[in-house]
Amino acid sequence: MNTFNEIITNISEIVWGVPMILLLLGTHIFLTIRLRFPQRHIIKAIKLSFSKNKDAEGEVSQFGALATALAATIGTGNIVGVGTAIALGGPGAVFWCWITGVLGMATKYGEGLLAVKYRINSGGRMLGGPMYAIENGLANNSKGIVRWFWKVMAILFAVFTAIATFGIGSTVQANAIATLSHKAIGISPIVVGGIVTILAAAVIMGGVKSIARCCQTLVPLMAGVYIAGCFAILFINSDFLIPAIKLIVESAFAPSAAGAGFVGSSIMITARYGIARGLFSNESGMGSAPIIAASAQTKNPVHQALVSSSGTFWDTVVICAITGLTIVSSILAYPDIEASNGGELTQMAFAKIPYIGKPLLAFGSLTFAFSTILGWGIYGERGMEFIANKIILRRSKTKGETPSPEYIENKLRGVNNTYRIVFLITVYLGAVVSLDLVWNLADIFNALMAIPNLLCLLFLSGVIVKETRKYL
Numbered sequence: 001m002n003t004f005n006e007i008i009t010n011i012s013e014i015v016w017g018v019p020m021i022l023l024l025l026g027t028h029i030f031l032t033i034r035l036r037f038p039q040r041h042i043i044k045a046i047k048l049s050f051s052k053n054k055d056a057e058g059e060v061s062q063f064g065a066l067a068t069a070l071a072a073t074i075g076t077g078n079i080v081g082v083g084t085a086i087a088l089g090g091p092g093a094v095f096w097c098w099i100t101g102v103l104g105m106a107t108k109y110g111e112g113l114l115a116v117k118y119r120i121n122s123g124g125r126m127l128g129g130p131m132y133a134i135e136n137g138l139a140n141n142s143k144g145i146v147r148w149f150w151k152v153m154a155i156l157f158a159v160f161t162a163i164a165t166f167g168i169g170s171t172v173q174a175n176a177i178a179t180l181s182h183k184a185i186g187i188s189p190i191v192v193g194g195i196v197t198i199l200a201a202a203v204i205m206g207g208v209k210s211i212a213r214c215c216q217t218l219v220p221l222m223a224g225v226y227i228a229g230c231f232a233i234l235f236i237n238s239d240f241l242i243p244a245i246k247l248i249v250e251s252a253f254a255p256s257a258a259g260a261g262f263v264g265s266s267i268m269i270t271a272r273y274g275i276a277r278g279l280f281s282n283e284s285g286m287g288s289a290p291i292i293a294a295s296a297q298t299k300n301p302v303h304q305a306l307v308s309s310s311g312t313f314w315d316t317v318v319i320c321a322i323t324g325l326t327i328v329s330s331i332l333a334y335p336d337i338e339a340s341n342g343g344e345l346t347q348m349a350f351a352k353i354p355y356i357g358k359p360l361l362a363f364g365s366l367t368f369a370f371s372t373i374l375g376w377g378i379y380g381e382r383g384m385e386f387i388a389n390k391i392i393l394r395r396s397k398t399k400g401e402t403p404s405p406e407y408i409e410n411k412l413r414g415v416n417n418t419y420r421i422v423f424l425i426t427v428y429l430g431a432v433v434s435l436d437l438v439w440n441l442a443d444i445f446n447a448l449m450a451i452p453n454l455l456c457l458l459f460l461s462g463v464i465v466k467e468t469r470k471y472l
Contacts, residue, residue, distance in 0.1 A: 105312045
């Protein structure tokens with residue numbers, strides 16, 4: 001088993017190696033340039049996220065779609081992931097993480113636009129995401145082997161999404177909640193697993209509208225409390241705030257300048273870990289967020305594209321940057337902090353802050369992990385639905401039948417209910433078993449999701465530009 005785990009670990013390191021980072025970052029830069037820096041519209045994007053278009057097609061409001069995407073995106077990576085980047089790449093990694101967030105807004109913009117552009121109406125439900133964009137935007141407009149290539153890419157994305165959701169979306173998040181609860185207040189993982197599963201079931205079994213309603217309340221609350229707590233810590237560390245900012249910027253380009261307990265590092269290593277954690281945190285390019293963006297009530301694709309881009313802004317440009325500043329300033333304030341990994345570094349940095357440090361970290365970790373379960377629940381469901389629909393149509397074609405829309409909807413409803421039950425079972429299992437292997441498998445399938453999605457973005461970049469010029 002250890003040998004198999006080592007093999008999976010090596011595969012994970014390969015798929016998330018330099019080629020994948022270059023592909024993701026390269027797409028960010030390409031779209032930023034070709035779309036003439038869409039990040040400049042961030043104020044408009046934030047305003048649009050709170051607007052309502054009740055007359056437009058869609059299942060949830062634009063804010064509901066954004067909140068659900070943020071629920072899935074804002075996770076333990078925003079806390080522990082930033083600490084890992086700092087531990088491995090030095091304080092300069094915070095700068096590169098932030099830059100990645102700024103550039104990633106262009107990719108998230110493109111994903112949101114294509115999601116709405118190529119979504120379909122299935123029994124009153126708006127279905128979309130990379131699998132539909134690939135099929136409707138590329139496969140249906142191609143011939144021969146190229147057509148089949150894109151059809152395979154669409155199916156693979158749906159398959160990878162459905163598999164990945166059992167890793168990043170359920171088991172690893174439940175495990176993080178159970179581990180933290182056991183360490184903090186001594187509650188058995190068995191009890192925690194049961195509680196988390198029941199709470200998740202109460203929301204997930206209601207479908208996308210139920211999840212969106214919950215996330216609209218949970219996300220602003222958890223993010224607001226966490227950010228307020230970080231500001232309180234930064235106020236306590238106010239004497240070290242400017243030195244922390246200075247150290248972060250200087251270390252991004254001259255890592256050897258790192259001091260006060262930080263180890264020196266090369267520019268490449270610093271940039272690598274900062275960029276990698278930024279990419280992993282905001283999920284720009286992974287293709288997950290556009291699945292829920294397709295359900296939004298929006299007047300046109302560009303409106304939702306702007307709203308989607310604001311998700312990366314909040315996740316990485318704001319929350320990850322604030323977390324990085326909090327950790328670096330805390331280490332400067334308390335240079336005796338020693339840690340062997342990013343998780344320990346984050347815990348020890350926050351623990352040094354009187355009264356609010358530990359509760360803040362616990363609150364952020366628990367709520368961020370639970371919200372990720374809710375968001376990824378809908379991603380996996382949509383992926384399974386896409387696959388099931390293909391199977392139903394294929395079987396009917398083999399029998400020489402033409403299934404009615406009502407028949408297909410009934411079948412898909414059964415698939416969704418089955419998926420939800422299996423998903424909730426994995427939530428419970430994640431809380432009570434060891435997950436080293438699952439973590440690595442989750443990383444692999446997240447990377448595999450990104451490949452078809454990034455190809456779609458690059459080949460449909462002309463459509464993104466055309467729609468942008470039409471509506472913006």
